[in-house]
Amino acid sequence: MEYQRGRYSWLLRPVLMVLDVTIINVLAFYFFSFNEENLSFFSSGFLNSKHLLYIIYSVLFWLFSTSFISFYNVYRYTSVLNIISLLVKQFSIYTLAVFAFIGLFRSVNVETFATFRYLTYSFFAIGAIKLISYFLLKTFRKILHGNVRHVVIIGNSDGAKELKFIFNNKKELGYDLLAIFGNDNLKENKGTIKDSYKFLEENNGIDEIYCAIDELTENQVNDFVKYANTHHCNIKFIPNSKKLFTKRLKTDFYNYLPVLSIQKVALNHDFNKLLKRTFDVIFSLFIIIFILSWITLILFFLIKSESKGPLFFRHKRHGINYKEFVCYKFRSLRTIQEVQGTYVKQDDHRVTKIGRFLRRTSIDELPQFINVLIGDMSVVGPRPHMLSYTEDYSKKVDKYNFIFRHHVKPGVTGLAQIKGYRGEIKSDEDIINRIKYDIFYIENWSILLDIKIIFQTIFNIFKGQEKAY
Structure with a gap:
C-alpha cells in the first residue's frame, strides 16, 4: 500500500x-x-x-x-x-x-x-x-529543495548501488538519501542491517525504505514491513536483476532500474474492504450468537473432563503485513505448548478423544470468529501460520509471493483449505501449492468467491477431508 x-x-x-x-x-x-x-x-x-x-x-x-x-x-x-x-x-x-x-x-x-x-x-x-x-x-x-522524500537503502546489491547513484545525482526527483545499511564492509554504509533498526526508530521522518530483498532473511523482511506499516512509510524492494520477477508486486522504473512495491490488490480497495468487513462482522456475529454461545458451554465440560488445561488454546500468528496477533482455538491437545516442527500428525498421541472429533469437524476453529469480529482475521483468506514456520516456508516458495500473501487478512477458512492443502506439511509441494491457491484467491477475490468457499467448507465438514486430523 x-x-x-x-x-x-x-x-x-x-x-x-x-x-x-x-x-x-x-x-x-x-x-x-x-x-x-x-x-x-x-x-x-x-x-x-x-x-x-x-x-x-x-x-x-x-x-x-x-x-x-x-x-x-x-x-x-x-x-x-x-x-x-x-x-x-x-x-x-x-x-x-x-x-x-x-x-x-x-x-x-x-x-x-x-x-x-x-x-x-x-x-x-x-x-x-x-x-x-x-x-x-x-x-x-x-x-528550492522542496517536496523531498527522505529515504533509506538497506543492502549493497548492484541495484542498491544504482539506486544510490540515481538519488544522489538526479535531484529533480526529490529524494534525500539519509543512510545506507549493509553487511558488506563498504565506506558508504552507515552500519550493518542490524544497525538500521536503531536508526529507523530514532528517525521518525523517513518516507520510504528500499530493501535489496535478496540480501535479507524472511525475519528481516518481516521487521521492515511491520515498521513501515506502523510508521506509515512506504517500503519498496530492489530485485537482484532487471528481470520482472512477478506480477504480484507493482513494478516502477527509476530510469531503467526496476523497483518493486507491494501491490494494492482489489481486496484492499476502500469499497471492497468495507464490503468484506461488513460481511465478516455480520457472519461472525451470527456464528458467535447462534453457535459459539451454546457449544462453548458443552465443550467446557467435555474438554475439562478429559484433560487438564484451559478451554481455549491461544497461539500467536502472523496477520496482515506480518502483524502478530493471538489466535483462538478450542484446545484439542493434552499439551498447550507450541513447539516448532510439531504439526499434529495422523494418530498423534497428544490429541484427546474429544479433540479428535473437534479437529475432524473443524469445530476447534470456531473461536477464531472472535478474531474476525475484533478485526485480526477475515472469514475467508489465507490461513495464518505459526510464527516459527514463517521463516522455513519462505525458503521453499518465491519470496515475493510469500510477502504478497501477507498483504491481506488471514482467514478462518480459505481456498487452499477446501482444496485439501491444510494441516500437516509433509513435503515442499504441500506449502508451494498452498501458497499458489492463496495467491489465486487474492488476485481473483470477489464476495461471491467468499460465499462459495464458505459453502464448500461446510460441505467438507460433513464429507470429511484426508488431512482433517
Whole structure:
C-alpha cells in the first residue's frame, strides 16, 4: 500500500482535476452550439438545458475515465513519455464519449469539424497544464529543495548501488538519501542491517525504505514491513536483476532500474474492504450468537473432563503485513505448548478423544470468529501460520509471493483449505501449492468467491477431508 506523504503536494491532483473539467466545459461552450437560442456564456448569465446536461455528462465521464486509467497518478519517477501516453489514452476514450453524446442528443447542433477542433484544443490545453506542473515540481525539488522524500537503502546489491547513484545525482526527483545499511564492509554504509533498526526508530521522518530483498532473511523482511506499516512509510524492494520477477508486486522504473512495491490488490480497495468487513462482522456475529454461545458451554465440560488445561488454546500468528496477533482455538491437545516442527500428525498421541472429533469437524476453529469480529482475521483468506514456520516456508516458495500473501487478512477458512492443502506439511509441494491457491484467491477475490468457499467448507465438514486430523 502506498502512503501519501508531504504537506501540500496531495492538493495537486484535485486542483488539476478542477482545471481539466473547467477547460473541457469552457471550450465546449465556445465550439458547440447547444441550442438555437444562440446564448452567450458571458452575456446571458445562465446556461441552457443541453449545455447543463453536457457539463454533468462530461464531468462524470471525465472523472470516471481518468480514475479507470489512473490519469492523475503521476509520480516523481514517471517519465514524460508515460505522461504523453496517459494523455493519448484519456483523449481516445473521451473522444468516444463526446461523439456518443452528440449521437444520443441529435438536437445538439455540432459540426464534425468543430468537434475535432474542440478535442484538439482540449488535448493541448490539458496536456500543457499537465507537463508544466510536472516540470515545475521538478524545478521546485532541484532548486528550492522542496517536496523531498527522505529515504533509506538497506543492502549493497548492484541495484542498491544504482539506486544510490540515481538519488544522489538526479535531484529533480526529490529524494534525500539519509543512510545506507549493509553487511558488506563498504565506506558508504552507515552500519550493518542490524544497525538500521536503531536508526529507523530514532528517525521518525523517513518516507520510504528500499530493501535489496535478496540480501535479507524472511525475519528481516518481516521487521521492515511491520515498521513501515506502523510508521506509515512506504517500503519498496530492489530485485537482484532487471528481470520482472512477478506480477504480484507493482513494478516502477527509476530510469531503467526496476523497483518493486507491494501491490494494492482489489481486496484492499476502500469499497471492497468495507464490503468484506461488513460481511465478516455480520457472519461472525451470527456464528458467535447462534453457535459459539451454546457449544462453548458443552465443550467446557467435555474438554475439562478429559484433560487438564484451559478451554481455549491461544497461539500467536502472523496477520496482515506480518502483524502478530493471538489466535483462538478450542484446545484439542493434552499439551498447550507450541513447539516448532510439531504439526499434529495422523494418530498423534497428544490429541484427546474429544479433540479428535473437534479437529475432524473443524469445530476447534470456531473461536477464531472472535478474531474476525475484533478485526485480526477475515472469514475467508489465507490461513495464518505459526510464527516459527514463517521463516522455513519462505525458503521453499518465491519470496515475493510469500510477502504478497501477507498483504491481506488471514482467514478462518480459505481456498487452499477446501482444496485439501491444510494441516500437516509433509513435503515442499504441500506449502508451494498452498501458497499458489492463496495467491489465486487474492488476485481473483470477489464476495461471491467468499460465499462459495464458505459453502464448500461446510460441505467438507460433513464429507470429511484426508488431512482433517
